[in-house]
Amino acid sequence: MIRSAKVIAIQDLTLADSLTRKWSRLLLILTIIVLGGACGRANFDQDPFSGMALWEENEDSVLYVGSGEGRLLAISLPDEQLLWIYPETDQTPLGPVYSPPAITTDLLYLATANDNRDIENKKIDRGVLYAFDHQECAKNPQRCIDSWSFPDSRALGELGHEVGPLIGGPVVEGETVVVGSSDGSMYAVSATDGTLAWEFPTGDKIWSTPTVVGGIVYFGSLDHTVYAVNLADGYPIWSYETGGAITGTPLVLDGRLYIGSFDGNLYILDTDTGSDVGVIPLGGWIWAGPTVDATKKTVYITTMGGNLYALDRRGLDRGQELEQWLPVPVSGPVLAPPSILNDRILFTDDRGVRMVRLDGRTDRREPCTLSSRVRAAVVPYKDLVYLIDDAHDIWVLDTETCKPNIVFGLGRN
Numbered sequence: 001m002i003r004s005a006k007v008i009a010i011q012d013l014t015l016a017d018s019l020t021r022k023w024s025r026l027l028l029i030l031t032i033i034v035l036g037g038a039c040g041r042a043n044f045d046q047d048p049f050s051g052m053a054l055w056e057e058n059e060d061s062v063l064y065v066g067s068g069e070g071r072l073l074a075i076s077l078p079d080e081q082l083l084w085i086y087p088e089t090d091q092t093p094l095g096p097v098y099s100p101p102a103i104t105t106d107l108l109y110l111a112t113a114n115d116n117r118d119i120e121n122k123k124i125d126r127g128v129l130y131a132f133d134h135q136e137c138a139k140n141p142q143r144c145i146d147s148w149s150f151p152d153s154r155a156l157g158e159l160g161h162e163v164g165p166l167i168g169g170p171v172v173e174g175e176t177v178v179v180g181s182s183d184g185s186m187y188a189v190s191a192t193d194g195t196l197a198w199e200f201p202t203g204d205k206i207w208s209t210p211t212v213v214g215g216i217v218y219f220g221s222l223d224h225t226v227y228a229v230n231l232a233d234g235y236p237i238w239s240y241e242t243g244g245a246i247t248g249t250p251l252v253l254d255g256r257l258y259i260g261s262f263d264g265n266l267y268i269l270d271t272d273t274g275s276d277v278g279v280i281p282l283g284g285w286i287w288a289g290p291t292v293d294a295t296k297k298t299v300y301i302t303t304m305g306g307n308l309y310a311l312d313r314r315g316l317d318r319g320q321e322l323e324q325w326l327p328v329p330v331s332g333p334v335l336a337p338p339s340i341l342n343d344r345i346l347f348t349d350d351r352g353v354r355m356v357r358l359d360g361r362t363d364r365r366e367p368c369t370l371s372s373r374v375r376a377a378v379v380p381y382k383d384l385v386y387l388i389d390d391a392h393d394i395w396v397l398d399t400e401t402c403k404p405n406i407v408f409g410l411g412r413n
Helices: 023-037 134-139 154-159 313-318
Strands: 051-057 060-067 071-078 081-086 108-112 129-134 148-150 171-173 176-180 185-190 194-200 210-213 217-219 227-229 235-239 252-254 256-260 267-268 276-281 299-304 307-314 339-340 344-349 353-355 379-381 386-387 393-398 404-410
Touching: 051 071, 051 386, 060 134, 060 227, 071 404, 081 134, 129 176, 154 194, 185 217, 210 252, 256 299, 276 386, 276 393, 307 344, 339 379
Parallel strands: none
Antiparallel strands: 051 060, 060 071, 071 081, 108 129, 129 148, 171 176, 176 185, 185 194, 210 217, 217 227, 227 235, 252 256, 256 267, 267 276, 299 307, 339 344, 344 353, 379 386, 386 393, 393 404
């Protein structure tokens, strides 16, 4: 078992010598939120990350965007035409969005942190999972409305309590949707009508988007624990306690689960037993989940301190030491998981999009800069990259020219 590892950063994206006041303040806020545990409520409706997902069926490609303020947009690709938006810009948004929607042929699922639909025009500190018939919305945009939402009055009666803000995104597997909540529970509902199937409580808030593989739901909690529960009935299979809060999405590959923790370690767990087969110290808080390349040989993971690591899975199994790439300064924390496009890995920071080649060479230029910081992960499409910034503006980026163009100025309306 790999315990102390001589495994070091393949890509060390260290911050400049002096941190900006803005970044220092964010670190302090996140310290209070995450390490403060249940001592106070996490006010997560100040700077929503937004979330995007690409849906491709036959020859049709649609980019679905959950904006930070709580609007759902459908944009056709490659012509970048707005197909529909809900609610319209002159209507009250649904509530803050922090994660990408989940999409099936029939429905699209979007999680929000608050409920803005109160009849007295007061937002409720209740997370809501919405389901939309996206094909019907495309046919008749003027009549687009959610098909159902969770929790409804029946679900609230069954639960006996409110559902906390939804920070992590939903995941659909078969006839079930699972989503974690800031009230500390993982919920499973019917993908068809939103009926509650089961609730699995943990010891603290769940901001982790789950992963479902082989009928097992894997996720982390701010109670420092990784959980594996049965998708069919929510029955616990195993749990593993780390030394810090867990907010990222677990990566499951070939019987191994990879997840980072706020204790600065990357954990490699056996998916059958939950026992650890590797604990790799990375030296910085880990917010986002790992990403794997197309060959499934290399795992990439970012830290909040501005580090990007590339770990050879075969090297991890053998415990061998890996080489280190040259450092590149970044601006602010890296909160979104990296994305891969062709021969580059891309990640976002306060100034825009950074790019590193998969062979370890760094693009020796400034980041592809936007007018506002980016917290959400980018969405690759052919040779382009789509992203949304904190001002809720949607951009397309040519990775060769590093030139961003506005697709939809939601924050400018």
